[in-house]
Amino acid sequence: MIRVFLNHSPRMRENYYGEQALSGLRALADVRLNAQDAPLSPREMIDAAQGCQVIIGARVPAVPAEVFASLPELVAFCRVAVDVSNIDLAAASQHGVLVTRASPGFGPSVAEWIVGAMIDLDRGISDGVGDYRAGRAPRPRMGRQLAGATLGIVGYGTIGRYLARLGLALGMDVVVHDPFQADVAPCRRADTLAALLAQSDHVVCLAASVPQTANLFNDAAFAAMKPEACFINASRGELVDDAALLRALDAGRLAGCALDVGRAPDQMPSPTLAAHPKVIASPHVGGLTPQAVAHQALDTVAQVGAMLRGEAPAGALNLDHATRFRERFMAAGANHA
Numbered sequence: 601m602i603r604v605f606l607n608h609s610p611r612m613r614e615n616y617y618g619e620q621a622l623s624g625l626r627a628l629a630d631v632r633l634n635a636q637d638a639p640l641s642p643r644e645m646i647d648a649a650q651g652c653q654v655i656i657g658a659r660v661p662a663v664p665a666e667v668f669a670s671l672p673e674l675v676a677f678c679r680v681a682v683d684v685s686n687i688d689l690a691a692a693s694q695h696g697v698l699v700t701r702a703s704p705g706f707g708p709s710v711a712e713w714i715v716g717a718m719i720d721l722d723r724g725i726s727d728g729v730g731d732y733r734a735g736r737a738p739r740p741r742m743g744r745q746l747a748g749a750t751l752g753i754v755g756y757g758t759i760g761r762y763l764a765r766l767g768l769a770l771g772m773d774v775v776v777h778d779p780f781q782a783d784v785a786p787c788r789r790a791d792t793l794a795a796l797l798a799q800s801d802h803v804v805c806l807a808a809s810v811p812q813t814a815n816l817f818n819d820a821a822f823a824a825m826k827p828e829a830c831f832i833n834a835s836r837g838e839l840v841d842d843a844a845l846l847r848a849l850d851a852g853r854l855a856g857c858a859l860d861v862g863r864a865p866d867q868m869p870s871p872t873l874a875a876h877p878k879v880i881a882s883p884h885v886g887g888l889t890p891q892a893v894a895h896q897a898l899d900t901v902a903q904v905g906a907m908l909r910g911e912a913p914a915g916a917l918n919l920d921h922a923t924r925f926r927e928r929f930m931a932a933g934a935n936h937a
């Protein structure tokens with residue numbers, strides 16, 4: 601039987617992995633659990649996962665090259681999330697280790713959060729709630745409807761596609777910028793980021809966090825947006841220059857902003873931006889629904905199951921380099937009895 605190390609702390613296991621996934625995993629493998637209060641550091645993970653073929657882990661900690669170099673029996677690292685920007689993928693590939701991430705089923709939860717954020721920005725719902733709770737008389741303000749407005753989506757991957765469907769269903773005109781997606785139908789394509797920014801009433805950042813997208817939303821990007829437009833980030837903090845965003849809000853170059861992520865620890869929005877009167881913010885909860893959490897956890901069970909059957913798992917990122925997986929599982933065939 602293969603050995604799997606689950607790096608979630610006991611509390612994280614309860615909230616972000618769940619009994620159903622854990623028992624599914626136990627049916628496939630000898631599961632070794634992290635007993636500490638927090639996910640193990642890379643060094644601790646190396647010690648704890650010796651002899652394991654698979655590690656399942658959440659966003660933290662980062663997974664540097666030494667993890668892959670120091671675990672000769674490791675064949676796969678399964679990330680219980682989408683973002684893999686803090687995993688050294690090149691090192692994983694160099695050592696023949698397969699890296700997987702969550703497959704698309706968690707997307708509706710994040711897309712729905714974005715729709716909620718757009719409605720709140722345009723109708724001031726949370727402003728009114730805040731006034732009533734603070735005992736202030738709320739002043740009615742003119743809102744804006746989504747139908748007929750232009751939704752600009754930067755990054756047409758899993759979540760971007762779900763969001764586009766919701767936007768179209770609401771009667772929005774949806775324009776997409778993604779240099780790596782050839783087919784954006786039924787949306788309109790913007791060949792450049794600037795072209796998207798110039799025409800959108802809501803600009804939503806859903807591009808992957810890679811070195812090329814660091815600070816994609818900077819002074820120039822905010823200056824290219826319409827002053828009545830809103831900016832929403834539900835992707836990763838690294839894509840936004842926070843100081844530039846603050847400058848744009850303060851200078852009236854943006855009507856509002858919604859942030860579910862940022863550069864504070866655990867991808868939280870910056871406290872300064874979160875407290876800004878033009879900003880609505882939430883603590884990285886876009887994918888935090890029982891449905892999305894269960895989906896991502898069960899993905900890892902399906903991934904381990906697929907590998908044991910000698911199949912390529914969904915969400916595999918570097919299958920061409922996954923030599924250990926191919927040798928140990930594919931070539932050896934299903935061997936988990």
Ligand SMILES: NC(=O)c1ccc[n+]([C@@H]2O[C@H](COP(=O)([O-])OP(=O)(O)OC[C@H]3O[C@@H](n4cnc5c(N)ncnc54)[C@H](O)[C@@H]3O)[C@@H](O)[C@H]2O)c1
Binds near residue numbers: 756760779812836860
């Ligand atoms: N807020 C949350 O709780 C939450 C939950 C899940 C995922 N996320 C994050 O949301 C983001 C999107 O997730 P996804 O599942 O749709 O990812 P995905 O990998 O399916 O899509 C990302 C898209 O970004 C595109 N892209 C890359 N470089 C680009 C660029 N320069 N300009 C425009 N597009 C570019 C890629 O081509 C891809 O289509 C990720 O960063 C992910 O980590 C956030």
Ligand SMILES: O=C(O)[C@H](O)COP(=O)(O)O
Binds near residue numbers: 658682867
């Ligand atoms: O990228 C993701 O999947 C979500 O933002 C959740 O990521 P996390 O588990 O890394 O916070």
